[in-house]
Amino acid sequence: MTTPAFTPVSRKLWRGPQIVLASRSAGRARLLEDAGIPFIVAESNLDERQVEAEFQGAPEELASRLAFEKARLAAVAHRDRLVLAADQVLSVEGRVLHKPETMEQAVAQLRDLRGREHNLHSAASLVTNGVASFDYVETARVRLSDFSDDLLRAYVDAMGERMLRTVGAYEIEGMGANLIETVQGDFFTIVGFPLLPFLAFCRRVGLIAGVSA
Numbered sequence: 001m002t003t004p005a006f007t008p009v010s011r012k013l014w015r016g017p018q019i020v021l022a023s024r025s026a027g028r029a030r031l032l033e034d035a036g037i038p039f040i041v042a043e044s045n046l047d048e049r050q051v052e053a054e055f056q057g058a059p060e061e062l063a064s065r066l067a068f069e070k071a072r073l074a075a076v077a078h079r080d081r082l083v084l085a086a087d088q089v090l091s092v093e094g095r096v097l098h099k100p101e102t103m104e105q106a107v108a109q110l111r112d113l114r115g116r117e118h119n120l121h122s123a124a125s126l127v128t129n130g131v132a133s134f135d136y137v138e139t140a141r142v143r144l145s146d147f148s149d150d151l152l153r154a155y156v157d158a159m160g161e162r163m164l165r166t167v168g169a170y171e172i173e174g175m176g177a178n179l180i181e182t183v184q185g186d187f188f189t190i191v192g193f194p195l196l197p198f199l200a201f202c203r204r205v206g207l208i209a210g211v212s213a
Helices: 008-013 026-034 048-054 059-075 103-113 149-165 175-179 187-191 195-204
Strands: 019-021 039-041 083-092 095-097 117-128 131-144 180-184
Touching: 019 026, 026 039, 026 187, 048 059, 059 083, 059 117, 059 131, 103 149, 117 187, 117 195, 131 187, 131 195, 149 175, 175 180
Parallel strands: 019 039, 019 083
Antiparallel strands: 083 095, 083 117, 117 131, 131 180
């Protein structure tokens, strides 16, 4: 469990209580920690596939719903706390792809995305007692290169089961950058959390020290 403490620097920056992060993502935890936001990690245990099966809407709306439901569920055990959750949905030509469960699925997914453009919809929701004060989704557009089978094999050998950690089976902050041709959108959205809009919200409501006019 990641539990960053209030440091002298974060005490000057962060004006609110410690956040409850309802996410197992090491990438999201790292983003918050690097931004100086103190948090603890809690499980939401949301059945994402059930939510998706019952949902009728666009992929970006699904990402937003999943983020809210994760936060809402975790908030039941953390009454009066600020509970933050996030989710990312990958869509290609309107079709939603899920995080691969096996290496075979990961390789097949990369072959499917090779030379094509796809969307990464990253959503975040900040909930207290079932009510969202921040609910936001942002989309980045990524095109993978028409990489060779040799490059794919080298990538698979180097990454191993780390490929199963992300919905696209690649990490832009690591060796996955070798597979990418172009990106439209910011780095944080691709990693899986709309960090800049969240920080702007926190400044606006006084959770983070404001900036000079």
